[in-house]
Amino acid sequence: MEDYNTETTLADHNAFWEDMQHAVRFRVIINHDIKKITFQNGLPSSVEDMMEVLKQAFSITTDIGLQYKDTDFDDFFTLTSTADLKDKDTLKVVHVPPGIIMTTVPQECKPDTSDMSSVDELLSLDSQDSLIPSPPPTERQNLWPAIFPIPSFSYNTEMALRQGNEKFLKDGTPLTSPSVKSDILERLAEAMFSYTAYPNDPQRAAVAQALIEKHPCLREPGSFNGCYGWQQSLKYKCANYRSKLKAHGNPELLINTMKHKQEGDRKPAKNIKKPRKSEVNYLPPHPAGETDDSLETVRLELVAVSRTKDNAHMINDMMSRTYSCRRREVVGQSMQVAEFKERWPALFDPLQVNKLAQ
């Protein structure tokens, strides 16, 4: 996420604020980013307003929920009132499916897992407990929305669009600007990627349609549906965007590169791995500071520890650390259950299964 002058932007949101008080500061966790935010003149009166302010401040384009860290339990709870907050509290931004309002504990916002039966699907479960690490950047909990929400663009682009729309309504002149187009494509690709790394044709068409509906000046005069060019550009952009993320080491995409395919599978279209419906944590990165080798050592220790008694806490910790390894084995190597069981005996321990099912 880009750097952001939070306090300047917040000044624009005075309309949200009621009771003017002294500055209140928060530590805000967004995926792996940890930010600071200061409310100079008191807090928004409602949680919804608070979410809006945070979304604006941190350029979040998707629907979010808010959790706060309770000092008694030392754990996160869903925020139901800004009155629960005090200076220097920790807030956590969680992504929720559009239309779902979080009014209770976070576990109830998990995706539907009632039909999950395989080990692969079992491992896909997210959890707030200690078994699975905190959400990685690639986690997806939002299903593709019925109506795609067009995100906000850069300040320059928004200004150009505002003027462009006014001109379009006056005389029908479409807006064509390479820099505006580039910014729009980048933000749309980012927004689509928050739902899926591989948007299909109907999905891209829906995005293009939503774009020209929101910004009529982007409608293409010669196009049969007004946005076919945008559909094509989004297609190219999604592919180029994936290439870019690959270069940055995104594990979900790296697994589909020729280099990372097994011998004999090194063809572009062969054995492409995509997340399944309802799947989250598809291929999370290793925890900070961990490598394949270091985690392999942990796995070997885990196998040994699994044979001893009174080790639940240690196993929990080690299973948590090695979660990303198991995802790689399940997704990348299509391992047989028997072999998987041999490598990860603790996973099949009743205690661990209960933890996953919670």
Place this chain on the structure above:
DNA sequence: CCTTTGATGCGCTAGTAGGC
């Protein structure tokens, strides 16, 4: 009726051209 086969279209990665 079921299975196999071939045609077709879509979408993937890697690589590249050309513009800025």
Place this chain on the structure above:
DNA sequence: GCCTACTAGCGCATCAAAGG
């Protein structure tokens, strides 16, 4: 150097026709 646009070569899913 980064971007969009494009191509080559390929795998995969789908579907209709052919064959047993």
